[in-house]
Amino acid sequence: MTKTASILDTFPEYEVTIGMEVHVQLTTKTKIFCSCANVISKDPNTNICNVCAGYPGSLPVLNKDVITCGILAGLATHSTIATICSFDRKHYFYPDLPKGYQITQQYDPICRAGYVPIRLEDGSIKHIHLTRIHIEEDAGKNIHSSMSNESFVDLNRAGTPLLEIVSEPDISSAYETKAYLKALRAIVQHLAICSGNMEEGAFRADTNISVRKKGATELGTKCELKNINSFKFIGDAVEYEIERQIMLLKNGGTVRQETRLWDSKERCSVIMRTKEEAADYRFFEDPDLPHIHISSQEVESIKQSMPEMPFAKFDRFCSQLGLTPYEAEILVEDKDLASYFDQAMLHTQSKQLINWVLRDIMGYLKENKVLLGECKVTPEKLASIMNMVDAGTINGSAAKKIFELVAHTGHDPKELVKEQGLEQIGSVDELEKIVQEVIAQNPTQVEQYKQTRNERMFGFFVGKAMQKTQGKGNPAVFTELFLKLMQ
Ligand SMILES: [Zn+2]
Incomplete structure (x- = not known):
């Protein structure tokens, strides 16, 4: 395989560090904390209940299948599966999150310290290490009308189960970014825990990229690329972002910490927001949900079922x-x-x-x-x-x-x-008769061929013979026979 060209070939004194957060939408029958169906519903707010809508007093009940999906993903990525995991509240206000907090796993995620092997262009294998895999719920959707000056909230997606797979900053090119995502998507598809449909957002990645001079001890300032929905666009966006950061640094500028979106039409990334400081989500353990104990027998039986x-x-x-x-x-x-x-x-x-x-x-x-x-x-x-x-x-x-x-x-x-009647005429005797006929009927061409040994001329004879069998002769046998009979 030839190596994909990269801006890093032009500026070998720089290196890039990439880490990824991938959200995997799980294909369980029901949502994560209620019995609403886990399906895409077109009509807004038709697939919701008190839990989805965050009514005060409504209580979440964990869907056990989500834990199974988490264990499967952990086993497939060589992760350590927690013996006890728990759920935390991540607080922020947004209209599509009526509870005022998202339930996630901040402190005790279901999996830690795994890795995903990827194949590099030279055929060698590199391990992309995983910091963690945790379980969380998805929020609803805000819809901003372009027709009227109005916004709407659709909670159908609220409570859809997600796995978030967080990698270490082990990725060091656009090629590796794509290889890692492809490997990860193939894993969740083989496990049948996610459709892998990127256009529908069932498999979506946030990419953190920073560039530094080789030998520098500290990482450069990172920029985040949000939710890009195809492998090609992710490859293009990462390559563009590496170039943008190298050029900034070369020209004496500094990279600002910001979140950027990829504009696939203009083929450039545009700023979405700057990140001055980390948001304080006031995480604390959700008192409505019990600790989840995972036994080694359970893990073993899931392992046995893996494809x-x-x-x-x-x-x-x-x-x-x-x-x-x-x-x-x-x-x-x-x-x-x-x-x-x-x-x-x-x-x-x-x-x-x-x-x-x-x-x-x-x-x-x-x-x-x-x-x-x-x-x-x-x-x-x-x-x-x-x-x-x-x-x-x-x-x-x-x-x-x-x-x-x-x-x-x-x-x-x-x-x-x-x-x-497409059976090939297989008997050599039968085919030899035809070859003799063709030779007898085309004496001039036979003479010419014998003098020149022209290959195109030879094709003429095989073509004539095929015609006589209505395409049912064996061209390989014809070739052999003509070679033998026109020596
Ligand atoms: Zn519900």
């Missing part, structure tokens, strides 16, 4: 199945595609399978806006097509035709081959 994690899956695809790192990465980033590939592998040994999955299946889904689960070319059916190609029953172009037909009808590939 294969993306990092291990990548290794298996490369070392056991012979895929390239590029191919393995595409599969690992899409859990459903990876499982499609694995299922197809149960029915075929074909080396061509990966090409068909990445080129034909992905191409078909994209072109026809179909989801993998709705695709009529099931893993078994694709495997059946691959097996017919490998056995020489059909050739490549017939395989494409069968693929299209299966995608439209869902019929059995073998039956379709018979119906369409």
